[in-house]
Amino acid sequence: MTLVLPIDPEANRLLASDPLALLVGMVLDQQVSMEKAFSSPYVLTQRLGHDLDAREIAGYDPEALVALFAQPPALHRFPKAMAARVQEVCRALVEQYDGDAARLWAEVPDGAQLLARITALPGFGRQKGQIFLALLGKRFGVQPPGWREAAGDYGDPEAHRSVADVTDAESLRLVREYKQQMKAAAKAKAAGA
Structure with missing residues (x-):
């Protein structure tokens, strides 16, 4: 199984075949739609003219990289920050995993260690991890x-909480409903605080 998002089929294929593209999609999956976040790695490959390479991106001129992200349509609503x-x-992948995103999850002894590796990455808190x-x-x-235990509620096989649970249009609808409920609950809690 792989991701089945309502995005360009080539973008879905890239996510299935390129661990770095999948990881970049997850990095971008905040404050934009899942579709936007996970299609942006494909758009980035088009702008670069080739597959993603962690070493290349790690050493890229920061201003030039921002320009690639900001070029319309922007890869994220916050192109500079993202x-x-x-x-x-x-850079973390280059330093710790020889630039190979798949090594992040290769040969881990258990889910807790994998979660620790993921959350050690910049921008990955516990929930995102x-x-x-x-x-x-x-x-x-x-x-x-x-x-599953390390993934918490997101590991539940019956869950519809995140991109991990999207397999078709119906599951995408259920995930969106869940996210809307969580936003409403957070808003209500903030209003009552």
Whole structure:
């Protein structure tokens, strides 16, 4: 299984075949739609003229990278901040995993260790880390012992909470409903505080 998002089929294929593209999509998956976040790695490959390379992005001129992100249509609603974040993640991959995103989840002894590796990346807090862990487990077969427990509620096989649970149009609708409920609850809690 892989991701089945309502985006360009080539973008879905890239996510299925390129671990760095998948990771970049997850980096961008905040304050934009899932479709925007996970289609942007494909758009970035088009702008670069070739596949994504962590070493290249890590060493890219920061202003030039921002220009690639900001070029219409922008890859994110905050192109400057997210270009910097993607570059930080790529630098961490180069330093810790020889530039190979797949090594992030290769040969981990258990789900807790995988979550620790993910949340050590720039911009990955616990929740984002658990979502990415669930995405790897549910859609890409990365299932070290204890991965569901480490993913928390996102590891629930019946859940419709995140991009990890999107398999078709109906599951996408259920995930959107869940996110709207969470936003409404947070807004109500903030109003009462």
